[in-house]
Amino acid sequence: MGDTSALFENDDVVYAATQIFDALSDFTRFQILGALSQGEKGVSELQEVTNVSQSAISHQLRLLRDRGLVSARRDGQRVIYSLADEHVTTLLNVGLEHAAEDAHVEIA
Amino acid sequence: MGDTSALFENDDVVYAATQIFDALSDFTRFQILGALSQGEKGVSELQEVTNVSQSAISHQLRLLRDRGLVSARRDGQRVIYSLADEHVTTLLNVGLEHAAEDAHVEIA
DNA sequence: TGAACACATGAACAGTTGCTCATAAGTTGA
DNA sequence: TCAACTTATGAGCAACTGTTCATGTGTTCA
Numbered sequence: 620m621g622d623t624s625a626l627f628e629n630d631d632v633v634y635a636a637t638q639i640f641d642a643l644s645d646f647t648r649f650q651i652l653g654a655l656s657q658g659e660k661g662v663s664e665l666q667e668v669t670n671v672s673q674s675a676i677s678h679q680l681r682l683l684r685d686r687g688l689v690s691a692r693r694d695g696q697r698v699i700y701s702l703a704d705e706h707v708t709t710l711l712n713v714g715l716e717h718a719a720e721d722a723h724v725e726i727a
Numbered sequence: 728m729g730d731t732s733a734l735f736e737n738d739d740v741v742y743a744a745t746q747i748f749d750a751l752s753d754f755t756r757f758q759i760l761g762a763l764s765q766g767e768k769g770v771s772e773l774q775e776v777t778n779v780s781q782s783a784i785s786h787q788l789r790l791l792r793d794r795g796l797v798s799a800r801r802d803g804q805r806v807i808y809s810l811a812d813e814h815v816t817t818l819l820n821v822g823l824e825h826a827a828e829d830a831h832v833e834i835a
Numbered sequence: 836t837g838a839a840c841a842c843a844t845g846a847a848c849a850g851t852t853g854c855t856c857a858t859a860a861g862t863t864g865a
Numbered sequence: 866t867c868a869a870c871t872t873a874t875g876a877g878c879a880a881c882t883g884t885t886c887a888t889g890t891g892t893t894c895a
Contacts, residue, residue: 718743
C-alpha cells in the first residue's frame with residue numbers, strides 16, 4: 620500500500636472517498652452490493668435478498684449507478700446489475716471482517 | 728482474507744459494517760479521523776485541520792466516541808483524542824487509495 | 836395491437852443529519 | 866475563589882435521506 624498521507628490534503632479525493640463510504644453506509648445498499656459481489660443479479664433477485672419493495676430497490680440502484688458502483692445491462696424484460704468497480708468488493712470484505720471481529724463473529 | 732460470504736447473511740454484522748462506513752461517510756469526520764491516523768490530537772488542532780467550528784467538532788467527536796472509533800484522555804485543560812481502532816486506519820487508506828485511483832491522482 | 840410482466844421514476848412525507856447559537860462544565864493559575 | 870481558557874452539550878433549524886404510492890417506460894408473447 621502506497622503512502623496515502625498526502626491524499627488527506629486533497630479535498631476532492633477526500634470527498635470522493637466519503638462518497639464511496641456513504642454508498643456502503645446504508646443497510647439496503649450494503650445488501651445489494653453484497654449480493655452483487657457474489658455475481659450479477661436481476662432486480663427481482665435483489666428484492667428477495669433485501670426484503671424491501673421493488674421501488675425502493677430501484678431507487679437505490681439508481682443511486683449506485685449514478686455513483687458508478689454498479690452497471691446495468693438489459694436482458695429481455697429483465698435488467699441485470701453487476702458491480703462496476705472491483706474496489707467495492709475489497710471494501711465490503713474489509714468492512715465486514717472488521718465488523719465481525721468487533722462483534723466476535725468467527726470467519727470461516 | 729477469510730471467506731466473508733457467510734457474513735452477508737448475519738444482519739447484525741452487516742449493520743455493524745454499515746455503521747463503520749457511515750462514520751467515514753462525512754467530510755468533517757473523515758478529516759478528523761485522517762488527522763488522528765497521523766497521531767493523537769487535541770480539539771483545537773482538529774479544528775485547524777477541519778476548518779469548522781469548535782462546537783461542530785465536539786459534536787462529531789462525540790459521535791465517533793459513541794461508536795467506539797476514537798478515545799479521549801484529558802491532559803490539563805485539553806482533551807486529547809486518538810483512534811481507538813486500528814481497523815479505521817486500514818479503511819481510511821483503502822478508501823483514499825480507491826478514490827485517488829478513480830480520480831487519477833498519483834499515490835507516492 | 837394489446838395484455839402481462841419487469842423495472843424506473845416523480846412527488847410527497849417522516850425521520851435523520853450536521854450545523855449554529857447559547858450556555859454549561861471542567862481545569863489552571865493568580 | 867475567580868477569571869481565563871478549553872471542551873461539551875442541548876435546542877433549534879435547514880437540508881438531506883429512504884421509503885411509499887402512483888404511474889410511466891420498455892419488452893415479450895399471443
